[in-house]
Amino acid sequence: MPFDITKTREHFPALQQDQVFLDNAGGSQALGDVIDSIAAYLSKTNVQLGASYHTGTQSNTKYEEGYQAAAKYINAGRDEIVLGGSTTQLFMNLAGALHFDEGDEIILSKMEHETNVKPWLFMAERLKLTVKWWESSKSDGLKLTPENLKPLLSPKVKFVACTHVSNILGTIHDVRAIADAVHEAGALLCIDGVSFAPHRKVDVKTFGVDFYAFSWYKVYGPHIAVLYASNSAQKHVKAMAHFFNPTKTLEDKLGFAASNYENVQTIPQITKYLDGSVDAITEQEGKLQKILLDFLNSRSDITVQGSTSADSSQRVPTISFTVDTVNPKQIVNEAEKISNYGFRWGHFYSKRLCDEVLGLGPEGVTRVSMVHYNTEDDIWGLVEVLKKVLP
Ligand SMILES: Cc1ncc(COP(=O)(O)O)c(C=O)c1O
Numbered sequence: 001m002p003f004d005i006t007k008t009r010e011h012f013p014a015l016q017q018d019q020v021f022l023d024n025a026g027g028s029q030a031l032g033d034v035i036d037s038i039a040a041y042l043s044k045t046n047v048q049l050g051a052s053y054h055t056g057t058q059s060n061t062k063y064e065e066g067y068q069a070a071a072k073y074i075n076a077g078r079d080e081i082v083l084g085g086s087t088t089q090l091f092m093n094l095a096g097a098l099h100f101d102e103g104d105e106i107i108l109s110k111m112e113h114e115t116n117v118k119p120w121l122f123m124a125e126r127l128k129l130t131v132k133w134w135e136s137s138k139s140d141g142l143k144l145t146p147e148n149l150k151p152l153l154s155p156k157v158k159f160v161a162c163t164h165v166s167n168i169l170g171t172i173h174d175v176r177a178i179a180d181a182v183h184e185a186g187a188l189l190c191i192d193g194v195s196f197a198p199h200r201k202v203d204v205k206t207f208g209v210d211f212y213a214f215s216w217y218k219v220y221g222p223h224i225a226v227l228y229a230s231n232s233a234q235k236h237v238k239a240m241a242h243f244f245n246p247t248k249t250l251e252d253k254l255g256f257a258a259s260n261y262e263n264v265q266t267i268p269q270i271t272k273y274l275d276g277s278v279d280a281i282t283e284q285e286g287k288l289q290k291i292l293l294d295f296l297n298s299r300s301d302i303t304v305q306g307s308t309s310a311d312s313s314q315r316v317p318t319i320s321f322t323v324d325t326v327n328p329k330q331i332v333n334e335a336e337k338i339s340n341y342g343f344r345w346g347h348f349y350s351k352r353l354c355d356e357v358l359g360l361g362p363e364g365v366t367r368v369s370m371v372h373y374n375t376e377d378d379i380w381g382l383v384e385v386l387k388k389v390l391p
Pocket residue numbers: 025026085086087088089113115116163165166167192194195214215225
């Protein structure tokens with residue numbers, strides 16, 4: 001079925017207003033069905049889980065359906081996921097529950113949102129682990145690969161964390177190949193899938209990862225996140241449950257008295273929308289990124305930070321750039337004066353990447369992050385706005 005942008009946009013109430021949303025990597029707009037289901041849940045079934053009276057059982061069922069839909073969508077077992085407030089929170093919970101031996105090594109990357117760094121630094125401090133840093137240079141294509149990882153791996157390394165897609169560069173990493181290299185060395189791999197999940201299908205078994213997390217508020221839903229931990233990786237996760245509660249599943253271990261009920265129960269609405277749509281989403285996003293990249297690449301005073309290719313197998317439409325003579329903040333400020341385009345400047349919490357790897361100034365990059373509900377006309381219009389605000 002050809003992608004119908006008009007029909008697609010009708011699913012999102014927020015798109016029916018005079019604002020072009022181009023900060024989708026910050027947070028996407030929510031589906032109307034998600035919004036309606038939250039209102040319905042709170043109106044009719046907002047009771048404490050676990051009860052046996054009529055409304056209680058409805059509530060239990062809705063919550064369980066949210067968990068089931070999330071697990072199925074990412075191809076995980078029901079016992080291999082936990083839902084929680086945010087990816088940052090879930091990684092922090094995991095960092096408090098993981099166990100390694102003093103003197104073991106962990107590898108962290110400098111291409112990350114800090115969410116996939118700080119929890120592991122905290123863990124390293126707690127368990128007296130040694131931290132090794134992994135990065136890719138511009139000459140290496142700013143891409144994390146098994147090749148640039150392997151020199152850091154050794155039998156002492158027990159844990160590696162990296163991003164699936166950088167929230168600045170948009171480049172897709174081959175997590176399967178990275179997972180194979182990590183496992184060959186006998187370590188566990190944790191992936192931040194936050195910038196990947198809004199654009200492509202998540203399949204944790206195909207990826208071969210041990211831990212994987214993303215946030216549904218960037219995937220057309222509300223503020224809730226999912227963490228996957230494979231059954232075998234859960235051997236390293238100490239249960240943080242009350243002593244009288246079960247400790248079998250990841251939810252038992254890290255669930256902390258349940259997730260936000262009204263948000264959990266929206267997940268079937270999101271997965272229903274996404275199921276079977278990924279090819280159309282990829283195609284639409286490919287068109288959008290090509291329009292913007294063709295313009296940015298045509299100017300010698302603009303540097304695209306990350307891949308300049310519009311190839312959808314290489315990147316998602318999260319595009320950051322710098323301009324020789326104008327700083328990112330100025331570009332955004334000037335664009336806001338003359339248009340209804342919403343995009344942003346900064347380091348977007350990938351501060352190590354911006355400062356240490358890309359060598360950027362304090363204002364970081366200008367980032368335009370698109371998703372499938374943006375139109376080609378939106379992006380042609382953005383190019384016209386940029387032409388006006390750039391020298
Ligand atoms: C790549 C990436 N990882 C992690 C996060 C943090 O997600 P959360 O707000 O759910 O903690 C973000 C948020 O912008 C992100 O872009």
